[in-house]
Amino acid sequence: MRTTGDRIRHAIGFELIGLMAFAPLASWVFGFALHQMGLIGAVASLIAAGWNYVYNLMFDKTMLRLRGEVHKTPAIRVLHAILFEGGLLIVFLPSVAWYLDISLFDAFVMDIAVAGFYMVYALIYNWAYDLVFPLPRHAPDASNTALGTQTAPRQCPE
Template sequence: MSTVERIFHAVLFEFLAIIGSVIGLMIFTDYALASLSGTMIAIATIAMGWNFIFNIIFDKFYTEPREQRTVIQRMIYIGFFEAGLLMLTIPVMAYILGISLIEAFWLDISVTVFITVYAYVYNYAYDHIRARVMLNRNTVALDTQ
Protein backbone atom coordinates (compact mmCIF):
# COMPACT_ATOMS: atom_id res chain seq x y z
CA MET A 1 0.00 0.00 0.00
CA SER A 2 1.26 3.45 -0.83
CA THR A 3 1.35 6.24 1.74
CA VAL A 4 -1.57 7.98 -0.01
CA GLU A 5 -3.64 4.82 0.10
CA ARG A 6 -2.77 4.25 3.78
CA ILE A 7 -4.01 7.77 4.53
CA PHE A 8 -7.22 7.17 2.54
CA HIS A 9 -7.75 3.84 4.32
CA ALA A 10 -7.31 5.43 7.77
CA VAL A 11 -9.43 8.53 7.09
CA LEU A 12 -12.33 6.51 5.64
CA PHE A 13 -12.14 4.06 8.54
CA GLU A 14 -12.21 6.80 11.17
CA PHE A 15 -14.93 8.84 9.46
CA LEU A 16 -17.29 5.87 9.45
CA ALA A 17 -16.21 4.87 12.97
CA ILE A 18 -16.99 8.34 14.37
CA ILE A 19 -20.50 8.26 12.93
CA GLY A 20 -21.20 4.76 14.26
CA SER A 21 -19.67 5.43 17.69
CA VAL A 22 -21.46 8.71 18.29
CA ILE A 23 -24.81 7.20 17.31
CA GLY A 24 -24.24 4.20 19.57
CA LEU A 25 -23.11 6.32 22.52
CA MET A 26 -26.06 8.68 22.11
CA ILE A 27 -28.41 5.70 22.32
CA PHE A 28 -26.78 4.15 25.40
CA THR A 29 -25.50 7.14 27.42
CA ASP A 30 -26.73 10.53 28.63
CA TYR A 31 -23.80 12.56 27.28
CA ALA A 32 -24.56 15.48 24.98
CA LEU A 33 -23.98 15.18 21.24
CA ALA A 34 -21.31 17.90 21.37
CA SER A 35 -19.35 16.13 24.13
CA LEU A 36 -19.54 12.77 22.38
CA SER A 37 -18.65 14.23 19.01
CA GLY A 38 -15.64 16.08 20.40
CA THR A 39 -14.49 13.01 22.29
CA MET A 40 -14.84 10.71 19.30
CA ILE A 41 -13.10 13.19 16.97
CA ALA A 42 -10.17 13.40 19.40
CA ILE A 43 -10.06 9.61 19.71
CA ALA A 44 -10.34 9.20 15.93
CA THR A 45 -7.43 11.58 15.43
CA ILE A 46 -5.32 9.55 17.85
CA ALA A 47 -6.52 6.34 16.18
CA MET A 48 -5.57 7.57 12.71
CA GLY A 49 -2.01 8.21 13.82
CA TRP A 50 -1.87 4.87 15.63
CA ASN A 51 -3.45 3.12 12.63
CA PHE A 52 -0.82 4.51 10.29
CA ILE A 53 2.08 3.54 12.56
CA PHE A 54 0.62 0.17 13.56
CA ASN A 55 -0.09 -0.88 9.94
CA ILE A 56 3.49 -0.19 8.91
CA ILE A 57 4.75 -2.31 11.82
CA PHE A 58 2.20 -5.10 11.24
CA ASP A 59 2.96 -5.24 7.50
CA LYS A 60 6.64 -5.86 8.30
CA PHE A 61 5.66 -9.08 10.12
CA TYR A 62 2.91 -10.22 7.72
CA THR A 63 4.26 -9.64 4.23
CA GLU A 64 1.80 -11.66 2.11
CA PRO A 65 -0.94 -9.80 0.21
CA ARG A 66 -3.45 -8.28 2.62
CA GLU A 67 -6.44 -10.04 1.07
CA GLN A 68 -4.79 -13.40 1.85
CA ARG A 69 -4.58 -12.81 5.60
CA THR A 70 -6.20 -15.51 7.66
CA VAL A 71 -8.88 -15.04 10.31
CA ILE A 72 -6.23 -15.67 12.98
CA GLN A 73 -3.93 -13.02 11.50
CA ARG A 74 -6.83 -10.55 11.40
CA MET A 75 -7.73 -11.33 15.02
CA ILE A 76 -4.10 -10.80 16.08
CA TYR A 77 -4.11 -7.51 14.21
CA ILE A 78 -7.31 -6.31 15.88
CA GLY A 79 -6.19 -7.43 19.35
CA PHE A 80 -2.85 -5.66 19.30
CA PHE A 81 -4.22 -2.58 17.57
CA GLU A 82 -7.09 -2.13 20.03
CA ALA A 83 -4.93 -2.81 23.12
CA GLY A 84 -2.50 -0.09 22.05
CA LEU A 85 -5.31 2.28 21.23
CA LEU A 86 -6.96 1.78 24.64
CA MET A 87 -3.75 2.80 26.37
CA LEU A 88 -3.70 5.99 24.33
CA THR A 89 -7.38 6.95 24.50
CA ILE A 90 -8.60 6.18 28.03
CA PRO A 91 -6.87 9.24 29.57
CA VAL A 92 -8.15 11.45 26.73
CA MET A 93 -11.73 10.23 27.15
CA ALA A 94 -11.54 10.76 30.93
CA TYR A 95 -10.24 14.29 30.50
CA ILE A 96 -12.71 15.44 27.82
CA LEU A 97 -15.80 13.95 29.49
CA GLY A 98 -14.63 14.85 33.00
CA ILE A 99 -14.91 11.30 34.31
CA SER A 100 -12.61 8.94 36.21
CA LEU A 101 -10.14 6.66 34.46
CA ILE A 102 -12.26 3.68 35.53
CA GLU A 103 -15.41 5.19 34.01
CA ALA A 104 -13.45 6.08 30.88
CA PHE A 105 -12.11 2.52 30.75
CA TRP A 106 -15.62 1.02 30.71
CA LEU A 107 -16.91 3.57 28.22
CA ASP A 108 -13.86 3.04 26.01
CA ILE A 109 -14.30 -0.75 26.26
CA SER A 110 -17.85 -0.43 24.96
CA VAL A 111 -16.62 1.66 22.03
CA THR A 112 -13.78 -0.83 21.51
CA VAL A 113 -16.20 -3.77 21.25
CA PHE A 114 -18.08 -1.91 18.51
CA ILE A 115 -14.88 -0.81 16.78
CA THR A 116 -13.36 -4.30 16.95
CA VAL A 117 -16.25 -5.84 15.04
CA TYR A 118 -16.36 -2.84 12.72
CA ALA A 119 -12.57 -3.04 12.11
CA TYR A 120 -12.78 -6.68 11.08
CA VAL A 121 -15.65 -6.04 8.66
CA TYR A 122 -14.13 -2.81 7.31
CA ASN A 123 -10.64 -4.25 6.71
CA TYR A 124 -11.96 -7.49 5.23
CA ALA A 125 -14.20 -5.56 2.83
CA TYR A 126 -11.51 -2.96 2.05
CA ASP A 127 -8.86 -5.58 1.28
CA HIS A 128 -11.14 -7.56 -1.01
CA ILE A 129 -12.56 -4.52 -2.79
CA ARG A 130 -9.01 -3.20 -3.23
CA ALA A 131 -7.87 -6.52 -4.70
CA ARG A 132 -10.76 -6.47 -7.18
CA VAL A 133 -10.06 -2.84 -8.16
CA MET A 134 -6.37 -3.62 -8.67
CA LEU A 135 -7.24 -6.69 -10.75
CA ASN A 136 -9.62 -4.63 -12.87
CA ARG A 137 -6.96 -1.93 -13.34
CA ASN A 138 -4.44 -4.53 -14.45
CA THR A 139 -6.96 -6.15 -16.79
CA VAL A 140 -7.86 -2.79 -18.36
CA ALA A 141 -4.15 -1.93 -18.71
CA LEU A 142 -3.48 -5.25 -20.45
CA ASP A 143 -6.51 -4.81 -22.74
CA THR A 144 -5.31 -1.39 -23.89
CA GLN A 145 -1.85 -2.60 -24.82
Protein backbone atom coordinates in the same frame (compact mmCIF):
# COMPACT_ATOMS: atom_id res chain seq x y z
CA MET B 1 2.22 -4.40 0.35
CA ARG B 2 -0.10 -1.45 0.00
CA THR B 3 1.02 1.87 -1.43
CA THR B 4 1.13 5.09 0.59
CA GLY B 5 -1.90 6.44 -1.26
CA ASP B 6 -3.85 3.28 -0.59
CA ARG B 7 -2.95 3.41 3.12
CA ILE B 8 -4.10 7.03 3.34
CA ARG B 9 -7.41 6.19 1.61
CA HIS B 10 -7.83 3.26 3.99
CA ALA B 11 -7.19 5.37 7.12
CA ILE B 12 -9.44 8.28 6.08
CA GLY B 13 -12.31 5.97 5.10
CA PHE B 14 -11.98 4.03 8.34
CA GLU B 15 -12.08 7.15 10.51
CA LEU B 16 -14.89 8.94 8.66
CA ILE B 17 -17.25 5.96 8.60
CA GLY B 18 -16.35 5.06 12.19
CA LEU B 19 -16.99 8.59 13.46
CA MET B 20 -20.38 8.79 11.73
CA ALA B 21 -21.41 5.58 13.48
CA PHE B 22 -19.71 6.22 16.84
CA ALA B 23 -20.93 9.68 17.93
CA PRO B 24 -24.70 9.12 17.79
CA LEU B 25 -24.47 5.55 19.07
CA ALA B 26 -22.18 6.51 21.99
CA SER B 27 -24.37 9.49 22.88
CA TRP B 28 -27.41 7.24 23.05
CA VAL B 29 -25.72 4.35 24.91
CA PHE B 30 -23.73 6.37 27.47
CA GLY B 31 -26.14 9.26 27.99
CA PHE B 32 -23.71 12.08 27.20
CA ALA B 33 -24.46 14.94 24.81
CA LEU B 34 -23.88 14.30 21.13
CA HIS B 35 -21.34 17.15 20.98
CA GLN B 36 -19.32 15.57 23.81
CA MET B 37 -19.22 12.20 22.10
CA GLY B 38 -18.57 13.92 18.79
CA LEU B 39 -15.57 15.80 20.21
CA ILE B 40 -14.19 12.66 21.86
CA GLY B 41 -14.74 10.81 18.60
CA ALA B 42 -13.12 13.54 16.48
CA VAL B 43 -10.00 13.83 18.66
CA ALA B 44 -9.77 10.07 18.95
CA SER B 45 -10.22 9.82 15.20
CA LEU B 46 -7.27 12.13 14.51
CA ILE B 47 -5.04 10.18 16.88
CA ALA B 48 -6.35 6.87 15.57
CA ALA B 49 -5.79 7.90 11.95
CA GLY B 50 -2.09 8.39 12.62
CA TRP B 51 -1.96 5.17 14.65
CA ASN B 52 -3.85 3.36 11.87
CA TYR B 53 -1.21 4.27 9.30
CA VAL B 54 1.78 3.48 11.51
CA TYR B 55 0.26 0.33 13.02
CA ASN B 56 -0.78 -1.19 9.68
CA LEU B 57 2.61 -0.44 8.16
CA MET B 58 4.38 -2.08 11.13
CA PHE B 59 1.95 -5.02 11.10
CA ASP B 60 2.45 -5.63 7.37
CA LYS B 61 6.24 -5.40 7.67
CA THR B 62 6.14 -7.86 10.58
CA MET B 63 3.94 -10.22 8.54
CA LEU B 64 6.35 -10.00 5.61
CA ARG B 65 9.29 -10.80 7.89
CA LEU B 66 7.55 -13.64 9.73
CA ARG B 67 5.35 -15.14 7.00
CA GLY B 68 6.76 -13.82 3.73
CA GLU B 69 3.39 -12.30 2.74
CA VAL B 70 0.81 -9.77 3.93
CA HIS B 71 -2.40 -11.67 3.17
CA LYS B 72 -4.31 -12.14 6.43
CA THR B 73 -6.10 -15.27 7.57
CA PRO B 74 -9.27 -14.83 9.68
CA ALA B 75 -7.25 -15.54 12.86
CA ILE B 76 -4.63 -12.93 11.92
CA ARG B 77 -7.43 -10.41 11.22
CA VAL B 78 -8.78 -10.95 14.75
CA LEU B 79 -5.29 -10.53 16.27
CA HIS B 80 -4.77 -7.43 14.10
CA ALA B 81 -7.98 -5.82 15.42
CA ILE B 82 -7.27 -6.71 19.08
CA LEU B 83 -3.74 -5.28 19.03
CA PHE B 84 -4.86 -2.12 17.23
CA GLU B 85 -7.62 -1.37 19.74
CA GLY B 86 -5.43 -2.29 22.72
CA GLY B 87 -2.93 0.39 21.75
CA LEU B 88 -5.65 3.01 21.47
CA LEU B 89 -7.18 2.03 24.80
CA ILE B 90 -3.95 2.83 26.62
CA VAL B 91 -3.82 6.32 25.09
CA PHE B 92 -7.49 7.26 25.47
CA LEU B 93 -8.31 6.15 29.03
CA PRO B 94 -6.94 9.15 30.98
CA SER B 95 -8.14 11.75 28.50
CA VAL B 96 -11.71 10.40 28.39
CA ALA B 97 -11.89 10.31 32.21
CA TRP B 98 -10.69 13.91 32.43
CA TYR B 99 -12.93 15.33 29.68
CA LEU B 100 -16.14 13.65 30.87
CA ASP B 101 -15.25 14.18 34.57
CA ILE B 102 -15.71 10.50 35.36
CA SER B 103 -13.59 8.03 37.29
CA LEU B 104 -10.83 6.06 35.61
CA PHE B 105 -12.88 2.92 36.25
CA ASP B 106 -15.95 4.41 34.52
CA ALA B 107 -13.73 5.57 31.65
CA PHE B 108 -12.24 2.07 31.49
CA VAL B 109 -15.69 0.48 31.24
CA MET B 110 -16.67 3.02 28.56
CA ASP B 111 -13.41 2.51 26.67
CA ILE B 112 -13.83 -1.27 26.75
CA ALA B 113 -17.31 -0.87 25.23
CA VAL B 114 -16.02 1.57 22.61
CA ALA B 115 -13.02 -0.68 21.88
CA GLY B 116 -15.42 -3.60 21.45
CA PHE B 117 -17.44 -1.58 18.94
CA TYR B 118 -14.32 -0.50 17.05
CA MET B 119 -12.79 -3.97 17.16
CA VAL B 120 -15.81 -5.43 15.40
CA TYR B 121 -15.96 -2.41 13.09
CA ALA B 122 -12.20 -2.73 12.29
CA LEU B 123 -12.57 -6.41 11.48
CA ILE B 124 -15.50 -5.75 9.13
CA TYR B 125 -14.02 -2.58 7.58
CA ASN B 126 -10.58 -4.11 6.92
CA TRP B 127 -12.05 -7.27 5.46
CA ALA B 128 -14.42 -5.27 3.23
CA TYR B 129 -11.60 -2.93 2.23
CA ASP B 130 -9.46 -5.88 1.15
CA LEU B 131 -12.36 -7.19 -0.94
CA VAL B 132 -13.02 -3.81 -2.60
CA PHE B 133 -9.31 -2.92 -2.97
CA PRO B 134 -7.51 -6.28 -3.15
CA LEU B 135 -3.80 -6.60 -2.53
CA PRO B 136 -1.70 -7.28 -5.60
CA ARG B 137 -0.40 -10.87 -5.68
CA HIS B 138 3.07 -9.69 -6.78
CA ALA B 139 5.18 -6.75 -5.64
CA PRO B 140 4.47 -3.51 -7.56
CA ASP B 141 7.24 -1.66 -9.36
CA ALA B 142 9.15 0.17 -6.59
CA SER B 143 9.44 3.35 -8.67
CA ASN B 144 5.66 3.83 -8.57
CA THR B 145 4.96 3.14 -4.89
CA ALA B 146 6.50 6.33 -3.52
CA LEU B 147 3.67 8.43 -4.92
CA GLY B 148 0.97 5.98 -3.90
CA THR B 149 0.35 4.74 -7.41
CA GLN B 150 1.23 1.53 -9.05
CA THR B 151 1.22 -0.03 -12.46
CA ALA B 152 0.49 -3.61 -13.32
CA PRO B 153 2.28 -6.06 -11.03
CA ARG B 154 5.60 -7.46 -12.14
CA GLN B 155 5.57 -11.08 -13.06
CA CYS B 156 7.35 -13.34 -10.59
CA PRO B 157 9.68 -15.88 -12.16
CA GLU B 158 8.29 -19.40 -12.02
